[in-house]
Amino acid sequence: MGSITFNHVSKHYKGESRPAVNDFHLSIEEGEFLVLVGPSGCGKSTTLRMLAGLEEISDGELYIDDKFVNYVSPKDRDIAMVFQNYALYPNLTVYENIALGLKLRKTAKYDIELRVNRVAKILEISHLLDRKPSQLSGGQKQRVALGRAIAREPQVFLMDEPLSNLDAKLRAQTRAEIIKLQADLKRTMVYVTHDQVEAMTMGTRIVVMKDGIIQQVAPPRQLYDEPANLFVAGFIGSPQMNFVQGIVTLEEGRFYFNNKRMKLLLPRQYDFQFEKLNRSVRNVLLGVRPEHVLLKPEQQDEEDGYASGIVQMTEVTGADSYVYLTVGESKIIARTDPGITYSKDDKPAIGFNMGKLHFFDENTGVSLKVGGDEG
Numbered sequence: 539m540g541s542i543t544f545n546h547v548s549k550h551y552k553g554e555s556r557p558a559v560n561d562f563h564l565s566i567e568e569g570e571f572l573v574l575v576g577p578s579g580c581g582k583s584t585t586l587r588m589l590a591g592l593e594e595i596s597d598g599e600l601y602i603d604d605k606f607v608n609y610v611s612p613k614d615r616d617i618a619m620v621f622q623n624y625a626l627y628p629n630l631t632v633y634e635n636i637a638l639g640l641k642l643r644k645t646a647k648y649d650i651e652l653r654v655n656r657v658a659k660i661l662e663i664s665h666l667l668d669r670k671p672s673q674l675s676g677g678q679k680q681r682v683a684l685g686r687a688i689a690r691e692p693q694v695f696l697m698d699e700p701l702s703n704l705d706a707k708l709r710a711q712t713r714a715e716i717i718k719l720q721a722d723l724k725r726t727m728v729y730v731t732h733d734q735v736e737a738m739t740m741g742t743r744i745v746v747m748k749d750g751i752i753q754q755v756a757p758p759r760q761l762y763d764e765p766a767n768l769f770v771a772g773f774i775g776s777p778q779m780n781f782v783q784g785i786v787t788l789e790e791g792r793f794y795f796n797n798k799r800m801k802l803l804l805p806r807q808y809d810f811q812f813e814k815l816n817r818s819v820r821n822v823l824l825g826v827r828p829e830h831v832l833l834k835p836e837q838q839d840e841e842d843g844y845a846s847g848i849v850q851m852t853e854v855t856g857a858d859s860y861v862y863l864t865v866g867e868s869k870i871i872a873r874t875d876p877g878i879t880y881s882k883d884d885k886p887a888i889g890f891n892m893g894k895l896h897f898f899d900e901n902t903g904v905s906l907k908v909g910g911d912e913g
Contacts (some may be wrong), residue, residue, distance in 0.1 A: 799846075821901070
């Protein structure tokens with residue numbers, strides 16, 4: 539139990555020029571941990587609220603366990619929702635907050651006590667059951683909100699930015715707790731966040747949204763290694779992927795990436811995809827992750843595959859160093875060994891791991907799908 543199907547679902551608000559959610563088409567498997575991620579205003583929370591029954595669906599069909607639920611009230615959908623602001627009743631104790639939904643459903647008193655105590659033990663808040671919300675920290679309040687949802691034992695959990703009010707340490711800790719909870723409960727979970735790091739560490743699949751439209755649906759690793767377009771490539775990953783404008787040319791049977799500052803002979807693994815384009819010259823954006831940028835302290839005389847860059851600044855994070863450079867008009871970030879230092883205005887040689895390049899159509903932003911390790 540707990541499968542969900544969005545069949546071309548859209549949401550239109552009166553007076554808005556474009557849909558808040560446009561043609562959302564997706565199936566969510568029972569027990570899956572699905573994360574909706576994207577910038578503010580991309581439609582992810584609206585999608586969640588339609589699933590919860592808190593927003594009407596303008597077009598399309600929504601099914602939970604193969605049951606058509608477009609017009610089913612929230613209380614009859616067998617779902618529980620955890621909000622960003624916790625939504626705890628200040629005049630009730632932790633025990634009473636967790637038990638409230640069960641009482642409204644006229645659950646037996648013994649069963650309520652059993653469920654509340656079991657949930658409190660799982661979340662390690664048994665010692666807080668007699669306290670009021672005003673006596674709790676942010677992390678404790680969030681655990682109570684989670685406990686209230688878990689106690690209902692729904693088929694589907696919905697979470698809308700539940701960790702955004704917590705500090706960095708608590709966010710990381712609570713993330714781990716939610717992942718473990720979902721694995722233990724084996725219930726379907728749909729989780730909304732604007733934080734791509736949160737999305738990558740939590741979801742079994744991730745839906746990346748922009749302007750109400752699904753950009754890509756994939757497991758975290760695939761999103762990172764095979765972004766479908768420029769938006770996904772730039773949104774997933776921190777620091778984001780580097781992009782360099784140029785053209786791909788065919789010269790004497792080999793493909794090259796060219797711009798004013800560099801000329802790269804592309805490995806044979808890229809030939810097949812560029813041959814399919816059936817053009818000898820193609821305007822592209824080359825994408826490369828910071829960890830796949832190679833630096834050498836000094837530029838050798840026009841060394842093949844390298845270009846001369848100028849260091850703008852270096853950011854040391856502890857385990858890594860990020861070097862910010864310019865190559866002509868292009869801005870490049872390289873992840874390097876912190877033991878090798880670069881100062882402003884140094885001019886190292888910049889190259890790329892040639893097996894880890896991405897190419898995107900400059901006009902459409904769509905991936906040309908020529909990256910990867912295989913030919």
